[in-house]
Amino acid sequence: MTIVESIDSGSLPVVETFHSLQGEGSYAGRSAFFIRLGGCSVGCSWCDTKHSWPSDVHPLVPLEVLKQEAQQAAAAGAAFVVITGGEPLEQSLAPLCEALVPSGLPLHLETSGVGPLSGAFTWITLSPKPHRPPHQPVLNACHELKVVVHEASDLAFAEAMAMAAVRERSAVQPPPHLLLQPGWACPDGQQLAIDYVRRHPQWRLSLQSHKWLGVR
Numbered sequence: 001m002t003i004v005e006s007i008d009s010g011s012l013p014v015v016e017t018f019h020s021l022q023g024e025g026s027y028a029g030r031s032a033f034f035i036r037l038g039g040c041s042v043g044c045s046w047c048d049t050k051h052s053w054p055s056d057v058h059p060l061v062p063l064e065v066l067k068q069e070a071q072q073a074a075a076a077g078a079a080f081v082v083i084t085g086g087e088p089l090e091q092s093l094a095p096l097c098e099a100l101v102p103s104g105l106p107l108h109l110e111t112s113g114v115g116p117l118s119g120a121f122t123w124i125t126l127s128p129k130p131h132r133p134p135h136q137p138v139l140n141a142c143h144e145l146k147v148v149v150h151e152a153s154d155l156a157f158a159e160a161m162a163m164a165a166v167r168e169r170s171a172v173q174p175p176p177h178l179l180l181q182p183g184w185a186c187p188d189g190q191q192l193a194i195d196y197v198r199r200h201p202q203w204r205l206s207l208q209s210h211k212w213l214g215v216r
């Protein structure tokens with residue numbers, strides 16, 4: 001049984017929900033309500049949310065509850081909802097997106113792109129991984145491409161992904177923002193990313209500001 005088949009369409013495994021600031025990417029510093037879904041089979045060695053990998057250890061939360069939490073976050077100042085994980089696209093996200101519409105908040109997705117694209121989002125952050133290349137439809141649809149840098153080969157991968165993201169893109173869809181994000185506590189990645197962005201102005205540095213600040 002796949003993860004998708006095992007989950008009632010009226011609920012999803014949720015690791016945590018919280019209202020904080022978006023820490024990274026183009027929306028860094030903005031008030032956001034996060035829904036971290038359980039389940040990820042991508043297996044990045046440097047993953048900082050390994051507790052999210054199994055989907056069956058996290059409570060199945062009714063979509064109605066998530067809707068109410070998003071509405072409360074909107075009333076408290078959240079500017080958008082971020083659906084993150086784990087790998088959210090290992091589940092069908094259409095019911096969740098529909099459930100969150102009454103909150104009135106734009107919906108953002110953070111994904112590695114390994115699953116089929118589902119749901120309706122105003123902003124898609126694609127963070128592709130070299131060992132599990134993303135699906136082409138996610139490359140076509142993403143608004144920002146955020147590549148984590150640990151070693152020099154990650155820069156070549158970033159350029160390959162940037163090309164793949166525009167190769168089949170519709171004429172009306174602007175190219176994605178290009179972001180390089182040093183791996184956390186990785187001095188080599190920091191230096192590589194800084195040097196590369198300095199020499200390639202189409203790329204922008206993305207920092208995990210929430211980690212630097214020690215906030216959630």
Ligand code: SF4
Nearest residue numbers: 040042043044047086
């Ligand atoms: S895709 Fe994300 S959640 Fe999954 S292992 Fe990689 S970094 Fe962790």
